[in-house]
Amino acid sequence: MEKFLYNRNNSGYINLLMGFPAPKSFALSSLGYMWLYKLSDTTDGINSRMVCKDTYADIDINKINAISFSMSFDFDFMGVFEILDKYKIPLPSKERGDSFPLIFAGGPVITTNPEPYKQIFDFMVIGDGESVFPKILEILKMDVDKTQTLEHLSKLEGIYIPYKTKTVKKLTERLNNIIYTPVISDESYFKNTFIIEIARGCMNRCAFCTASYINLPFRSYGYDKIIEAIGTGLQHTNKIALLGAQISAHPDFNKVMEYLRNKIEAGNNIELSLSSLRVDGITPGLVQTLVLGGQKTTTIAIEAASERLRKFINKNISEKQIFEAVKIIKENGLKGVKIYAMIGLPNETDEDIHEFILLAERLKKENPKFELTFSFSSFVPKPHTPFQYCPREDTNTLEKKQKYLQKSLAKLGIESKFSSIKWDYIQTLLSRSGEEITPLLIDVYKNGGKLGAYKQALKKFKINTEPAISGYKTNETLPWEFIEFGTSKDMINSEFRRLNKFTDCKEL
Ligand code: SF4
Numbered sequence: 001m002e003k004f005l006y007n008r009n010n011s012g013y014i015n016l017l018m019g020f021p022a023p024k025s026f027a028l029s030s031l032g033y034m035w036l037y038k039l040s041d042t043t044d045g046i047n048s049r050m051v052c053k054d055t056y057a058d059i060d061i062n063k064i065n066a067i068s069f070s071m072s073f074d075f076d077f078m079g080v081f082e083i084l085d086k087y088k089i090p091l092p093s094k095e096r097g098d099s100f101p102l103i104f105a106g107g108p109v110i111t112t113n114p115e116p117y118k119q120i121f122d123f124m125v126i127g128d129g130e131s132v133f134p135k136i137l138e139i140l141k142m143d144v145d146k147t148q149t150l151e152h153l154s155k156l157e158g159i160y161i162p163y164k165t166k167t168v169k170k171l172t173e174r175l176n177n178i179i180y181t182p183v184i185s186d187e188s189y190f191k192n193t194f195i196i197e198i199a200r201g202c203m204n205r206c207a208f209c210t211a212s213y214i215n216l217p218f219r220s221y222g223y224d225k226i227i228e229a230i231g232t233g234l235q236h237t238n239k240i241a242l243l244g245a246q247i248s249a250h251p252d253f254n255k256v257m258e259y260l261r262n263k264i265e266a267g268n269n270i271e272l273s274l275s276s277l278r279v280d281g282i283t284p285g286l287v288q289t290l291v292l293g294g295q296k297t298t299t300i301a302i303e304a305a306s307e308r309l310r311k312f313i314n315k316n317i318s319e320k321q322i323f324e325a326v327k328i329i330k331e332n333g334l335k336g337v338k339i340y341a342m343i344g345l346p347n348e349t350d351e352d353i354h355e356f357i358l359l360a361e362r363l364k365k366e367n368p369k370f371e372l373t374f375s376f377s378s379f380v381p382k383p384h385t386p387f388q389y390c391p392r393e394d395t396n397t398l399e400k401k402q403k404y405l406q407k408s409l410a411k412l413g414i415e416s417k418f419s420s421i422k423w424d425y426i427q428t429l430l431s432r433s434g435e436e437i438t439p440l441l442i443d444v445y446k447n448g449g450k451l452g453a454y455k456q457a458l459k460k461f462k463i464n465t466e467p468a469i470s471g472y473k474t475n476e477t478l479p480w481e482f483i484e485f486g487t488s489k490d491m492i493n494s495e496f497r498r499l500n501k502f503t504d505c506k507e508l
Pocket residue numbers: 202203204205206209210211212245246278301
């Protein structure tokens with residue numbers, strides 16, 4: 001059951017399909033996508049419909065004017081192609097004449113590097129979409145042909161029209177209007193949950209982190225707006241989730257937590273979840289509020305076990321802070337903690353890997369009978385971060401590190417989880433390639449999207465994977481360099497040089 005928290009406007013002469021490249025449960029839990037859906041669903045003249053991978057409405061595609069897609073993960077292209085294919089819409093834009101709908105996309109994947117999708121979409125939105133989306137809808141309402149529509153769109157900031165736009169400035173929203181769940185549903189991945197964005201981006205600038213670098217500067221909503229939104233949410237559900245890349249950095253985070261705690265202690269049944277916590281933001285009061293809000297465990301991200309490596313990646317938390325955070329989590333009533341980390345970081349040594357075992361051993365000794373889990377992924381270098389230049393470590397070495405950690409942690413009786421090294425390799429390829437990768441994406445989609453399909457396509461198209469996998473030089477032109485971010489290439493480069501001083505390993 002879906003409960004719309006706004007008045008819908010189901011009529012309109014412009015038919016827009018809002019595509020989501022994953023199952024509907026994920027669409028309903030994606031705040032960014034749902035907020036844009038609400039904007040279109042309340043615009044006069046626009047008749048918008050949600051289309052997800054598992055919900056193909058019975059639609060006459062000839063009557064559709066435009067299809068938008070929201071792409072949050074590198075592998076989302078599979079869902080985009082599946083939806084287009086379902087409606088028999090050719091994937092390359094050059095094969096789509098005026099009789100086909102205008103196809104466009106936005107979201108973190110597009111903002112970070114739109115080049116792999118340059119041959120697919122008619123236009124793309126770079127950066128925060130909420131202010132430009134109503135302007136796009138107004139242009140669609142002009143109901144003119146594709147060439148004229150694109151001409152109008154080209155005048156908007158943040159719009160990238162492939163083969164036409166030379167440079168594009170990333171859109172950075174001022175966050176005047178707080179964003180929260182417009183549709184509550186028991187079909188959502190976060191069942192019946194009212195999600196409130198309290199901050200965007202993160203000021204910590206860990207050198208690998210796109211959530212921080214593509215969302216600079218860090219912005220947050222005022223305390224009063226957050227409290228008002230919580231009040232709105234509680235009129236419809238008791239499940240409240242606060243969202244942000246690093247919510248404890250919100251200047252009034254403790255005050256918001258205190259407000260929620262007082263409400264729970266006054267007898268309100270509130271189930272609370274928080275998107276992420278930083279080690280140095282964990283306090284007894286915060287953990288107690290989480291426990292009161294029904295949370296059983298939490299995750300802390302340490303990224304690396306050695307202090308030397310953490311300093312190099314700009315994750316400035318000390319070992320003492322990690323121990324203190326785990327102690328606070330345990331002593332204030334949570335049952336366990338998941339420790340998130342990465343392997344294959346630039347300049348990582350065998351000693352750094354071994355430090356995970358030493359750290360786990362000491363944590364276990366100090367916190368017996370407390371549930372400790374390690375969760376590892378392998379480093380995927382991302383555009384627009386200081387580590388955009390770094391090589392991806394080879395698969396064999398990473399697999400050896402993974403086995404060593406798995407075995408050693410098991411010996412200590414500690415559970416560990418790992419992302420797939422082979423898939424992380426493909427993710428690196430997708431993240432840092434240019435438009436040369438598009439034929440591969442189409443071929444992979446047509447052949448089922450499994451690892452074997454990538455292997456076959458790499459052979460077939462003889463794509464030079466060298467730059468995406470081995471990295472770039474600081475003076476090289478990068479495929480995504482035409483996007484103007486708040487951070488210039490000079491800033492990124494000088495941060496990269498600054499961090500290199502914190503390592504006694506090889507110069508990158
Ligand atoms: S603290 Fe987390 S969100 Fe912030 S920059 Fe570091 S990894 Fe990214």
